[in-house]
Amino acid sequence: MIAKVEGLTKTFGGVRAVDGVSFTLEDRKIYGLLGRNGAGKTTLMQLMTAQQFPTSGTVEVFGASPYENRRVLRQICFVKESQAYVRNARIRDVLEFSSLVFPRWDRRYAEELLDAFRLPKERKMKQLSRGMTSAVGIVVGLASRAPLTIFDEPYLGLDAASRGLFYDLLLKDYLEHPRTFVLSTHLIDEVNRLLEHILVIDRGRLILDDNADSVRGRAFSVSGPADRVASFVSGRTIVRDERLGSLRTAVIPETPDERARTRAAELGLELKPVPMQELIVHLTQPSPAEGGKRP
Numbered sequence: 434m435i436a437k438v439e440g441l442t443k444t445f446g447g448v449r450a451v452d453g454v455s456f457t458l459e460d461r462k463i464y465g466l467l468g469r470n471g472a473g474k475t476t477l478m479q480l481m482t483a484q485q486f487p488t489s490g491t492v493e494v495f496g497a498s499p500y501e502n503r504r505v506l507r508q509i510c511f512v513k514e515s516q517a518y519v520r521n522a523r524i525r526d527v528l529e530f531s532s533l534v535f536p537r538w539d540r541r542y543a544e545e546l547l548d549a550f551r552l553p554k555e556r557k558m559k560q561l562s563r564g565m566t567s568a569v570g571i572v573v574g575l576a577s578r579a580p581l582t583i584f585d586e587p588y589l590g591l592d593a594a595s596r597g598l599f600y601d602l603l604l605k606d607y608l609e610h611p612r613t614f615v616l617s618t619h620l621i622d623e624v625n626r627l628l629e630h631i632l633v634i635d636r637g638r639l640i641l642d643d644n645a646d647s648v649r650g651r652a653f654s655v656s657g658p659a660d661r662v663a664s665f666v667s668g669r670t671i672v673r674d675e676r677l678g679s680l681r682t683a684v685i686p687e688t689p690d691e692r693a694r695t696r697a698a699e700l701g702l703e704l705k706p707v708p709m710q711e712l713i714v715h716l717t718q719p720s721p722a723e724g725g726k727r728p
Contacts, residue, residue: 435460435581435613436481441490443476450476452637453490458581461611463603463627465618465645468634469717474617475514477634478583482511494581507536510579512570514586520559524552524569528576535577542606543576549598563590571599575606583615596620600627621710625649631709635717645709652712653689656682657702665700672715686715 436458443451451473458464468474479485481492483499483506492499499505518527524547532538547554550568558566567589574582588596604627607614618624631648633641641648652672655665659681666683673684689697689704697704 434458435495437491437493438477438481439491441477441480441492442488443473443480443485444488449637451480451487454634454637454639455490456632456639456642458613458615459630460580460613462629463607463614463616464630464632465621465624465628466615466632466634467618467621467713470619472634472717473637474634475585478511478585478615478617482506482509482583484511507534508580509583510535510574510577510581511583512574512585512587514589516566516570518558518566518569520557522558523555524558524561525554527558527569527573528554531573531577535579537578537580539576539578542578543572546572546576546602549602550595564592564595565590567591568595571602575602578610578612581613581615583617585617586619587616588618588620596623600624603627621713622708625709633713633716640716648712649709650688650706652684652686652707652715654682654684654705654707655697655702656680656705657700661700661702665696665702672718673711684711684715686712 434457438457439455441451441454442449454477466474466478476485480487481494481499483501486500494505495508497505499509528543532540550572552565552568552572558569561569567587568591571587574584574587588599591599600623603614616624616627628645631641631643631645632639655662657680659676659679662681662683666685669685671683672686675682684707694704
């Protein structure tokens with residue numbers, strides 16, 4: 434086990450940014466830490482990496498508290514959304530510093546990554562675009578080869594091709610050098626193929642902790658003539674309902690069994706799995722009192 438979080442709570446004034454969260458991270462697995470902006474994801478990662486102190490609850494990483502624990506912290510690489518660098522430092526300076534921080538730093542791989550992202554290592558950090566700055570963080574995160582590597586929205590400013598390159602590089606390096614990754618992102622469908630386990634945070638609380646394959650099959654849509662769809666969905670929970678003329682599409686938060694598939698076929702309806710991003714959106718919808726509804 435890489436990390437264990439129990440009853441973790443962090444309060445800022447009267448606001449609970451993290452509220453009684455408990456979970457474990459296993460070795461050699463890619464986790465998705467998902468949720469809306471402001472849900473508490475970044476605060477949770479800061480607590481796990483000893484950048485915030487908990488109000489209550491405990492965090493153990495590699496069997497010990499990470500706070501003021503050099504042995505533990507040297508095994509963690511946390512690439513933050515708003516990663517700060519010394520403005521006059523060059524890219525090569527960032528890599529040299531990283532080589533001193535991370536015991537498993539791979540210098541040759543870092544150079545390969547610079548070439549892959551077309552990063553000029555003599556360029557000063559203050560001269561970089563947002564996308565290039567994000568790419569530097571990706572280089573550090575991958576080349577660190579840290580046993581626990583956390584990426585918080587690592588692709589800001591990157592175009593689609595560069596994001597795709599990042600995903601391909603991460604998966605390739607993970608297969609060659611297995612370790613634990615945590616990806617916090619709102620581009621869920623883009624990283625879907627990478628994820629092995631899903632953690633969903635909503636308003637500071639952990640509302641989903643499950644295997645990714647199980648989550649992928651947790652909802653389906655049914656489409657066809659409105660009257661036939663009405664017959665199919667009768668008595669079922671619906672989280673989205675759309676109509677276009679005589680056609681209707683409904684999203685149902687459950688795994689379709691053989692009985693459901695047979696019934697849909699009898700009615701001439703089409704069943705489709707719901708993309709993970711859409712499912713997470715439904716799970717984190719506002720409550721009725723807030724102007725929305727939860728499934």
